Amino acid sequence: MWHDTKLMNNTANALFGLVLFMLLLSGVWWVIQRPVFTLRVIKVDAVNVGSDGSGLRHVNPLTIRNTALPRIRGNFFTANLDAVRAAFEAVPWVRRASVQREWPNKLIVTLEEHVALGTWGEDGRLISVKGDVFTANLAEAEDDADLIALNGPEGSEKEVLAQYLEFKNWFAKINLAPESVNYSSRYAWGLKLNNGMQVELGRVQDANTLKSRVDKLMQVYPQLLASLQDSIENVDMRYPNGLALRSSHSNIGLKKQTKASGKT
Incomplete structure (x- = not known):
């Protein structure tokens, strides 16, 4: 082996290269630590x-x-x-x-x-205008805007936000807006409007279920408002051939309810 000049030269070159590399590496490390x-x-x-x-x-x-x-x-x-x-x-x-x-x-x-839009669920978290749920000081968010209340199963945040925006657009036609939107664990939709009226819309059966039920409510709403004024508490739109209405008139303190069969 020691008489193999070529092998010895290659070994020496390799060792020299390794030492040079280690010196270079040490130098670089020394420089970047300055x-x-x-x-x-x-x-x-x-x-x-x-x-x-x-x-x-x-x-x-x-x-x-x-x-x-x-x-x-x-x-x-x-x-x-x-x-x-x-x-x-x-x-x-x-x-x-x-x-x-x-x-x-x-x-x-x-x-x-984050730009807060409202609260999410019951544990004090916030939801942003982009559908992100996050934890921050609720009082700071309330200083920015009137927060809406959104709720739904975990993972449904963006779906609930998208539906809220549709509700907002639909009800703007009768000068109302959602204050809260709830998507239950049974996948049923409900919302509360800024006139205090609770609206039950039920489960989605097809792509037009919610829109058709909202449209039906908006068609009769002027009549309801004319006869009951601001005493409407709850409207249940889950009936295919009608609706259920609960109202209370502050002047007489009575309950009035209209029902239809076949709730879905």
């Missing part, structure tokens, strides 16, 4: 800036400092951007975060906030 690459600045921007120049409404430096910054590790080169993104997405009100490096010691974080 203090100049320590993260000095984390700039936070907003995805959508309002016409008044405002940026983030609910995410503030204090919540970022307390929630996100303690979870960031490494420097300009070694910081895991996925981990940084996850740290910022753990901040209340943050819907989505994106992170970029800026030479030599800066991170640019762009945040998109």
Whole structure:
């Protein structure tokens, strides 16, 4: 073996290359650990800036400092951007975060906030205008807008939101709007309007079930309003040939109910 010159030369070259590689690797490691690459600045921007120049409404430096910054590790080169993104997405009100490096010691974080539409379920969570359910300060959300109440089985958030938007569009024709929408565990729809009237629409049988029942209600609503004024409490539209109505007139304190058979 020791008399094989070619083999010895190849072995020496390989060892020399390995040592050179290790020296180069050590040099690179030494360079990237220099203090100049320590993260000095984390700039936070907003995805959508309002016409008044405002940026983030609910995410503030204090919540970022307390929630996100303690979870960031490494420097300009070694910081895991996925981990940084996850740290910022753990901040209340943050819907989505994106992170970029800026030479030599800066991170640019762009945040998109949730825009609350209403509450979801009974546990105090919020639902956004995009159908995302999240946890945040309810009082802050109430400062932004009048919240509607949405409820449904887990995983149905976007379906309930889409149906709410359809209800809103349909009832706008008679100057009413949903205050709450409930999609029960039995897959039956119900809603409460901003005049206090509860409307039961039942289960969907085909693509036109809900629309046809709402249309039927809107056809008779002017007559109901003329005769009962604001005393309508509940309208049950689950009957194929009619409806069930419950009303109470504040002046006489009586209950009036009209029923039809064949509820579906």
